[in-house]
Amino acid sequence: MRLGAGVRRLLAALLLGMTAGLGGLPAAQADNAESPSFGSIQLLPAVEGDLNQDGNRSVGDLAIAASSIGRTSADPDWGSYAGADVSGDGQVDIADVSEIARWILSGVAEETAAIVLTGPGTARAGDSFDLIYGLSGRKSAITAEDLTLTYNPDQLELTGTEALDAERYAILDHVQSPGGIRFIAVRFGELQSSPSGDFVKLQFKVKPEAASGASAITVTRLIVSDGQGIETSVGSAAHHVTISTSLPGDYNHDGKMGVGDLAVTARFYGRTSEQPDWMEAKDYDLNGDGIVNIQDLAEIAAAIFAG
Known part of the structure; x- marks a missing residue:
């Protein structure tokens, strides 16, 4: 493949630093001994290519990717290197390194998945309402997910949870307690390769004795994984319902x-x-x-x- 001049200069500087006697560490990691090594990454960052998880794409990420060239999905320790396979073709090669270099030079941020909670803005004491959980902005495949959601048990009661497409989205198990629920789900068919959309309906009831005011329903943790077992932490999101006693x-x-x-x-x-x-x-x-x-x-x- 033909690389741009800027990418070639960035790669040349990187390779020079990696051969400058840094004990096998990429130059960017040697400058900061406390930066996490690529082998220690268990959860991929929401921003693809941020391999050292510092919130930015930089030469540190480029160094990690370059040191992973040649690794493939056939390797037993592939889980430690798959994050550098930004093209998703099952191997880390010069195409992945050059793609990260382009991101650094262009400053273009990769798509970041966001949790979407959709429901009414107001509800009265004694009312029932539905809250829809979904994702937006996600392009990489999702095969399984682990979600934790919390709410105020003095105001709300969770009365039901169901998949909107039970044939392609299965809630395998859940643990529920007053004020929270955690469920684990898997996806099938098109929902794996098309991971954005609405997936789960959560049914709530406002307690008759609930005090008026705002009530937050919050996804505090969402971990998703692709078919290769690479886990990503998506983040959190909240939906607020104003409870009225009128x-x-x-x-x-x-x-x-x-x-x-x-x-x-x-x-x-x-x-x-x-x-x-x-x-x-x-x-x-x-x-x-x-x-x-x-x-x-x-x-x-x-x-x-x-x-």
């Missing part, structure tokens, strides 16, 4: 039922549970029949007259 149907939170509440409900008239924006409209389905219709409006009108 009257059912008091959507403008003024402590009484009025035409303001009727007008807000009418804005979602005709929405059903089959439509993609149902999570937003669901709160206005007062009788819980899966549709915002004249019955919900009539219930609010009756409450206005009841005063």
Whole structure:
């Protein structure tokens, strides 16, 4: 392959440093004895190519990749070197090293996976709601994952957990306690090579005695792995729900039922549970029949007259 002039200069400087009597360590690692060695990496960083896990792509990462040239997936210790295989072809070669060099010179950051939690922004005491867990920005394959989620047990109760596509995403086991759940899942078929999207529905109920205010539901830990057993820590994310103890149907939170509440409900008239924006409209389905219709409006009108 033909390398750019900048990449060639960077590689030449790297190779010169590696032959300068550093006891086998890449030059970048010799300058900082406390930097983790590549062989010690167990969890790959979210940013691909950051092999020394310092949060940046630099010549330190380039040195680690260059010292791994020739390693293949057939080696028994491949797990210690697979992070340098940025092309994902099962071997570390000059193409991987030059790719990291290009990233360093261009300053272009690789895609970083992000946890996505989707759910309502508000809920009333006694209400039930769904929270959807998914990923965005992930391009590398995922075969298995280990997720830990926490919430305030004084405000919320987790009543159910289910995969959105049970044929291609299987929750193998889970451990649940008040205030948290950890589950382990595997993916099949297209969900391995297309790792971004929505995957799990978590069903919550606001406790009747819950105090009003914000309540956080947080993924505190997510570890994913590809088919070669290379684990990556994705990070954390939180979704906040504001709990209201106001009257059912008091959507403008003024402590009484009025035409303001009727007008807000009418804005979602005709929405059903089959439509993609149902999570937003669901709160206005007062009788819980899966549709915002004249019955919900009539219930609010009756409450206005009841005063």
